[in-house]
Amino acid sequence: MRLVLFVLCSAVFHFTPSSSRLRQIHLSESPHSREAATQFCQDRESRIITLYDDDDATVSFSLTNETIWAMSWIGLRHNRMSKSTWSDGSEYTLGLSEVNLTNGGQMCEAIDGNNWIGCNCSDTKPFMCRKLNNSYILVEKEKTWCQARQHCTRHHRDLVSISSLNESEIVIEKGKNRSFWIGLLHDEWAWEDDGCSTFRDWSPYGPGTDCTAVSVHSRPSLTRTDCENEALVLCSKGSVRIKVIREKRTWEQAFDYCDAKHSRLLWIENATDQKAVEDWLVHLKDAGPLWLGLRQSRVFGFWFWSSDRMVEFPGWKGKLVPKLPMSHHCGAIAALDDYHWTDRDCRLQLPFLCEEDIPMMKSSELNVENPASSCP
Template structure:
C-alpha cells in the first residue's frame, strides 16, 4: 500500500527534489498523544521536558534521573521483553535504538510505576541510556520513526493553531505546517527502502560486514518490485556502479543465495544465470549504462 512520503534524513529531501515534488503533502501530521514506544499509555512519568512547538525530544535515564535529549544524540539504550531487560553495549540515536530492540524481538523499555522505575535504574547501573519515551506531537502516517525535521529558518518550528488539524507539506527544501483542509499535490512512497552508497571500494566480504555493522545489511532484491525501486533510486541519483549486493553463490551446490534465502527473482545480464565452474561467486548490480542488470564478480 502506498502512503504519503516519509522523510528519514536530508538525503530523502534531496531525492524527492529530483522528482520535482515541491509543494506536495508529506505524511507528517499533528495528532500524536504521548505513549510509550510499545503503545502503552504513559501513566508514570518522571520527565520535566519543556517542548517547543514543532520540537522533538527523547527521554533517557542519566545517572538515575530522567532527562530529555535531542533524539539524534547517540546513547546506550535498554531493551525489554516480558521480564528480560538488556542494556546495550553500543550507542545509537533514539530511532535506531528502537529499531535495534524491535529487530531483536523486544522494544525500548517502558516504565509504568515507581517500582519498575527503581528496577530499571538498578539494571542501568548509573549509566546514561535511552528509554522508550519520545516527546513529539507530530506523527508519520506509516508510524515511522524519524528525528529529521526541516522547519522554516524564520522560526525553526511550525506555527500551530491548536483548534485546527495540522498537516505538513514540502516546499523549497523546507517542511511547512498547514491546515489539513488545504489543497496540495501528493507524493506517495511504498515500502521503506533506503539505499546508501558507500563510496569506498571494498571486497565483497568487507562490504557485507560493513553494511551489517553500520546499516541494515548489503542490498538484497527479492522481487520485481524491489528491482524497480532500486532502478528508480539509481536512475535519480548521481552515482556510478557497479555495486556489490548481498548476492553470492554456494560453493558446494552452485545456486545463488541472498543473506538468508535462496534467489527466486533474478535480473541477470542477458538472462543467463552464472553457473560453475566458470562463474564468479559474488553478485553486483550495474548502473544505468548496463540497464541495472546483475553480473557475477570476484
C-alpha cells in the same frame, strides 16, 4: 562469514511468494487537499509518505521539482494527543523528565548514569528492553531510538517504560552507569502511517500550521503549510527501505556494516523490487557499481542472497548467469550496465546497498528543529 558459511554448509534456503517488498514512491499527477490526499493514497493501496532521512527528502524534492507544482503533501501532522508518551502506549505520569519541546522539535528520553536526559532521537545508544516476563535487559548495540524500539518489539516486548520512582532506580541500576535509551518519546507531531521516524529537518518558510509538505522553494526539508491548500501527493508502499551507503568497502565489510547498522545487505526478490532499486538510484543519481547481497558458492557455483534465499529473479546482464571457474564470486549493480547485475571481485572496495525494515510506532510485530543533543 557466519551467514555465508551456514548457507554453504546447510543448503537450506527460504522461498517466499512474489510480492512488493522494497518501498516505492509515487507522485500524483494532480493536486489535492490534505484530507483528499489521504484517500488518494489509500485508493492505490499505499499511504502518504513518511520521510526517514535526507535521501528520502532529496527524492521527494526531486520528484516534486520535475512538475509545475510547488508542493507535495507528506504524512507528518501536528495531531498527537500528548507531547510525552511511552512507546508501549502506557501513560507518562512521572515528573523526572526535564524535556521542553519547542518549534516542532522531537526528543527521546535516555538515562545517563543516574539522570534522565532528553536527546536527539537520531543519536545512537545502547538501550534497555522490557522482556516478556517483565524483567529488563540492557542491549549493548548502538542504535537510534526508533531502531532500538524495533529491536525490542521483535526480540522482547518493548523499550522499557517506567511508572514509579522505585522502577526508575531499578532501571538505573540495571544500566550499569551507561547512557541508554528508554521508551519515552517527546513529540507533538506524528506520521500518518505510524512510521517511527527521527527525521525532523524543518524549513524556515511557512506559518506554524498543522500539515507538512515538500516545497520546491526550499532545500529538501519539511515545510509547514495550511491543510486547506492544494498540493500534489507523495504516496509510498512497501515494508523495506533502500539505503545507499557511499562508503567504499569489500563485500564482506559491507555485509557486516548492513547487519550492524541497518537490517541486511539488499536482496532483490522480483521485478518489482528491481524496478524500485533502479528508480531509487536514478533519483539519487548514484551510478554505482554498488554491492548487492549476492554471493556465489565457490564449491557448487550456485548464486544465493546473503539473506539465505536462492536467486529466483533473473537480473543478470544479458540474462547470463556467471559460472565457475571464470566468475567472480560477489554481485553488484551499476547504471553503466543498465542496472543489471554483474559479478565482481569480492575484495574490491565499492559503495553498497543496505535495506532496512521500516520501524513502526504501532508495530504489527509487535535544525531548527532537530534539537541539539545534550547527551554524552
